[in-house]
Amino acid sequence: MPERKPGESLIKVILSGICRTDIEITRGYMNYTGIPGHEFTGVVEESDNSELIGKRVTGEINCPCGICAMCRINQGKHCFNRTTLGIFGRNGAFAEYLVLPDECLHIIPEHLSDEEAVFTEPLAAAFEITDSVHIKPTDEVLLIGAGKLGSLIAQVLKKTSCKLTVMAKHKNQSDFLKECGIDSVYPDQIPHGKIFDYAVESSGVPASFNLAIEHLRPRGTLIMKSTYHNNIKVNISALVVNEVRLIGSRCGPFAPALRALSDGSVKVKPLISDVYTLDEGLKAFEHAVKGAKGKVIIRNC
Numbered sequence: 001m002p003e004r005k006p007g008e009s010l011i012k013v014i015l016s017g018i019c020r021t022d023i024e025i026t027r028g029y030m031n032y033t034g035i036p037g038h039e040f041t042g043v044v045e046e047s048d049n050s051e052l053i054g055k056r057v058t059g060e061i062n063c064p065c066g067i068c069a070m071c072r073i074n075q076g077k078h079c080f081n082r083t084t085l086g087i088f089g090r091n092g093a094f095a096e097y098l099v100l101p102d103e104c105l106h107i108i109p110e111h112l113s114d115e116e117a118v119f120t121e122p123l124a125a126a127f128e129i130t131d132s133v134h135i136k137p138t139d140e141v142l143l144i145g146a147g148k149l150g151s152l153i154a155q156v157l158k159k160t161s162c163k164l165t166v167m168a169k170h171k172n173q174s175d176f177l178k179e180c181g182i183d184s185v186y187p188d189q190i191p192h193g194k195i196f197d198y199a200v201e202s203s204g205v206p207a208s209f210n211l212a213i214e215h216l217r218p219r220g221t222l223i224m225k226s227t228y229h230n231n232i233k234v235n236i237s238a239l240v241v242n243e244v245r246l247i248g249s250r251c252g253p254f255a256p257a258l259r260a261l262s263d264g265s266v267k268v269k270p271l272i273s274d275v276y277t278l279d280e281g282l283k284a285f286e287h288a289v290k291g292a293k294g295k296v297i298i299r300n301c
């Protein structure tokens, strides 16, 4: 049982989701050695805040110190002393229990299922894009990657009414996007020389970085949602010459993510591929590493 400090809640994990970051961690990303897992739903069993006890919650993964220079400018996600659930300095969600600061917790609306709510964290990461740049309805946007995160990003970008081109790799990805009213193309269907105002890289494939640059107009914006365990080879001069704006983007706001799941404007259910028990955790991981069709979920109870 993890130990709870004052201001933290003890949460019994109901569900957790395996994401690409977890797989990168098994390959050495962040040199992390604790329990991984950062996408979850659970029930608060112990807390100093009585309003949280018994509530079904999900949680933001960055736990700030509250006093450093970044915390003082309200950038707790970049706190110099932070721990990050299942990624850095704090055991994660592939366990029976986890501990998070109360301020990180969000109560899940009753009508939302555990399976849907487990997508709050990755969906929040998708909302970080529209939270940090103003994509106008007149903008042309290229999204590279229509996997689990990519298909959430596509649905968030669609809300801006921009002219969206999604580059998918597999038929099941384009089928799901079609269900969401979003057309997608395969890489060879984007005309040579076609340029966009924005490119979003969420494929996790290093070669996509240069592909994005190739299709970005001068002074365009490249938003990076992928992390790579290894360093990638990049033509930096192309960024300089074309005065490309490069935006690194990770965790985002939970409130709009929970709202979009609640009102059904973002669909996630078809993105679940398989559900395992916690005892079958290794099998679940193997499945995710081999390339599951959708999100692999671990259900504890």
Ligand SMILES: [Zn+2]
Pocket (backbone or CB within 6 Å): 019, 020, 021, 022, 038, 039, 122
């Ligand atoms: Zn993740």
Ligand SMILES: [Zn+2]
Pocket (backbone or CB within 6 Å): 064, 065, 066, 067, 068, 069, 070, 071, 076, 079, 080, 081, 082
């Ligand atoms: Zn701090």
